Amino acid sequence: xxxxxILALFALVSVVSYSQITWSGKVGMxxxxxxxxxxxxxxxGFNVGVGAEYQFTDLWSLHSGLMFxxxxxxxxxxxxxxxxxxxxxxxxxxxxxxxxxxxxxxDNQNVVVKFGPYIGVGIAGKCKVDISGDLGGYSAEEIxxxxxxxxxxxxxxxxxxxxxxxxxxxxxxxAYEFDKFFVGLDGEFGLVKLADGDGxxxxxxxxxxVGYKF
Numbered sequence: 001x002x003x004x005x006i007l008a009l010f011a012l013v014s015v016v017s018y019s020q021i022t023w024s025g026k027v028g029m030x031x032x033x034x035x036x037x038x039x040x041x042x043x044x045g046f047n048v049g050v051g052a053e054y055q056f057t058d059l060w061s062l063h064s065g066l067m068f069x070x071x072x073x074x075x076x077x078x079x080x081x082x083x084x085x086x087x088x089x090x091x092x093x094x095x096x097x098x099x100x101x102x103x104x105x106x107d108n109q110n111v112v113v114k115f116g117p118y119i120g121v122g123i124a125g126k127c128k129v130d131i132s133g134d135l136g137g138y139s140a141e142e143i144x145x146x147x148x149x150x151x152x153x154x155x156x157x158x159x160x161x162x163x164x165x166x167x168x169x170x171x172x173x174x175a176y177e178f179d180k181f182f183v184g185l186d187g188e189f190g191l192v193k194l195a196d197g198d199g200x201x202x203x204x205x206x207x208x209x210v211g212y213k214f
Contacts, residue, residue: 032206113174
């Protein structure tokens with residue numbers, strides 16, 4: 001009993017003495033869309049933020065941080081020479097909590113595989129409509145004014161589209177580290193409906209980014 005307790009304490013002390021926190025900065029490009037019954041296409045956005053890694057051992061680590069991420073989707077409809085393009089542009093603050101597994105490939109170079117959940121809150125965003133093509137000599141603004149339609153509407157709030165701000169989902173990623181720099185590929189799969197009803201959209205996002213560890 002005492003021997004087992006001593007071994008457990010020794011293992012705990014070894015992990016605590018090894019563990020360390022590393023901070024990083026990251027910027028990347030998003031390729032996002034909505035899942036569900038909406039017929040939308042991928043749109044390009046960006047992400048930027050800071051990350052923290054708590055390394056337990058050479059193999060295992062815990063990754064988190066705070067990211068500002070532009071997601072959304074776009075839809076395009078063409079008829080009689082006129083094309084209407086609708087862009088959904090939600091901005092999120094996100095916190096991932098992901099387990100990481102690190103594989104050393106050579107000196108100061110590693111491959112890190114990450115997986116785990118994320119939570120996000122929509123802090124801003126608009127839905128913007130643009131029309132182009134044969135408009136009969138009128139501008140898009142003049143046509144919107146004539147129809148009494150706003151082409152720049154908030155995604156959130158009672159005076160907007162009423163989209164839900166909270167997002168939650170699962171993330172996976174892989175990064176290649178060389179010295180203090182890294183390049184990463186990430187995927188995020190939203191589990192929360194952004195509106196009420198069957199077939200309501202959820203977020204899906206893939207990103208590529210670069211970063212530096214301090």
